[in-house]
Amino acid sequence: MMEHSLFQSPKKSKNILPKNTLNSVKVSLYRCLYLSIILLFQILILNFVLGTPSKSISIHNQILQQKPKPLPLTLPSLQNKECQSGMVFVYDLPVMFNKELIDNCQDLDPWHSRCNAVSNDGLGPITSGISAGMPENLAPAWYWTDMFAGEIIYHARMLKHKCRTTEPDLATAFYIPFYAGLAVAKYLFRNYTAKERDWHGKMLLEWLQDQPYWKRSNGSDHFIMLGRMTWDFRRSKNEDWGSSFINMSAMKQILRLCVERNPWDHLEISVPYPTGFHPKSKSDLDLWLNFVQTRNRTNLFTFVGGKRKVKSDFRSLLSSHCYNESDSCRVVDCSGTRCYDGTWEVLEAFLDSDFCLQPRGDAHTRKSTFDCMLAGSIPVFFWKRSIYDQYQWFLTAQPENFSVFIDRKDVRNGASIKKVLEGYSREQVRRMREKVIEFIPRFVYNYIGSDDTPDAFDLAIDGVLKRLKEQKEPNNAQLKEE
Known part of the structure; x- marks a missing residue:
């Protein structure tokens, strides 16, 4: 009976499982239903993806088919906003054309070392102290800068220029950092052959003509800075002065910046001689402008220069003229090497004078013109070619x-410089001085790394880029028409 009761069918099915077991079954059923719904949803999505062309895949294929973009420039934002006229590529020349000349600075001059002159990226040695009466805060902005150091200054600045590119395919202009003036300097004053005077220039042009971007344009989008006057590179006969660098055939299309240009050569642009003032900030510049504007000037005019042992030397005539008018004129005699490395006496003379006499130098222009104007003094010229063109x-x-302008012939015939200058009213003098001071920011060379305000270097490079861009645009337009 007991065994039979164990195998007897139950009367009610709900009594088969305990209550807790029933709840577990319900949870499992819900989970299965949830997973089934998710699986069904995934299947629907997969069918849609496999059955319809994917836009994302199409876009990806388009990107893959595009040409790779060029590597980003060092300063891409500046390229878009500030370099509207294009970018500059700086050639990395063999060291014999620049660095080696600096390293061998003791050999640049046949008489004495030029190592100070080429130091500090061309700025020269920093001055010790500052002249009495000048703002002491500006002492770090003054250097003994050589008049022929422009090649080094431009190279150092160009390497940090906002529009420099390391991608030649993106360049509007190609800068050639060859120190042509340093290379020829030691050969100018001794009995060297024409071949020796031409050697560096000849080697440089041979190297350039092997470069792919030269071959593309034959040099028409290239430019160079020559730290000496153009006449030092224009020898036409072997026995004449200087090198024949500019007259070499490969130079026929290269744009040239130089401290004195040939007025009849459209490829040359004259740039200011470097002065000793290199402001490190806009506040430095503003302080100096205010100082020269308010300076109390006690002399009508001044002459700074040395006499020369040549027949009818005009400088000697000016010096004598100035000594004879000592109540109105101040003389700083720079005979020999007295002013070679710089002296505060020169700047003080300009600061104390309304006018400064500017005869021609080794050529028609001279660094003294910019030293004079830097001090707020008004230059007096005797050759029109010293300033015109x-x-x-x-x-x-x-x-x-x-x-x-006073014609030198009139001075030789006895005209009084003092009377001519006294003929200008105080109002005329004031207006001319204001114009001179207005130009100061445009002809000084700021300290390397100072980007507060455009200076002579910035104006020069901007001008080169605009000119080369305009030169290329007609050619591009012609190609589109064809």
Whole structure:
């Protein structure tokens, strides 16, 4: 009976499982239903993806088919906002054309070392102290800068320029950092052969003509800075002065910046001689401008220069003229090497004078013109070629607005410089001085790394880029028409 009761069918099925077991079964059923719904949803999505062309895949294929973009420039934002006229590629020349010349600075001059002159990226040694009466805060902005150091200054600045590119395919202009003036300097004053004077220039042009970007344009989008006057590179006969660098055939299309240009050569642009003032900030510049504007000037005019042992030396005539008018004129005699490495006496003379006499130098222009104007003094020229057709990007095409011209022939015939200058009213002098001071930011070279305000270097490079861009645009337009 007991065994039979164990195998007897139950009367009610709900009594088969305990209550807890029933709840577990319900949970399992819900989970299965949830997983089934998810699986069904995934199947629907997969069918849609496999059955319909994917836009994302199409876009990906388009990207893969595009040409790779060029590597980003060092300063891409500046390229878009500040370099509207294009970018500059700087050639990495063999060291014999620049660095080696600096390293061998003791050999650049046949008489004494030029190592100080080429130091500090061309700025020269920093001055010790500052002249009495000048703002002491500006002492770090003053250097003994050599008049022929422009090649080094431009190279150092170009390497840090906002529009420099390391991708030649993106360049509008190609800069050639060859120190042509340093290379030829030691050969100018001794009995060297024409071949020796031409050697560096000849080697440089042979190297350039092997470069792919030269071959593309034959040099028409290339430019160079020559730290000496153009006449030092224009020898036409072997026995004449200087090198024949500019007259070499490969130079026929290269744009040239130089401290004095040939007025009849459209490929040359004159740039200011470097002065000793290199402001490190806009506040430095503003402080100096205010100082020269308010300076109390006690002399009508001044002459800074040395006499030369040549027949009818005009400098000697000016010096004598100035000594004879000692109540109105101040003389700083720079005979020999007295002013070679810089002296505060020169700047003080300009600061104390309304006008400064500017005869021609080794050529028609001279560094003293910019030293004079830096001090707020008004330059007096005796050769029109000393200022006309020179420095138009930095000064003005109307030199009469900021300078005085007295024909040297009149001076030789006895005309009084003092009387001519006294003929200008105080109002005329004030207006001319204001114009001179207005130009100061345009002809000084800021300290390397100072980007507060455009200076002579910036104006020069901007001008080169605009000119080369305009030169290329007609060619591009012609290609599109064809």
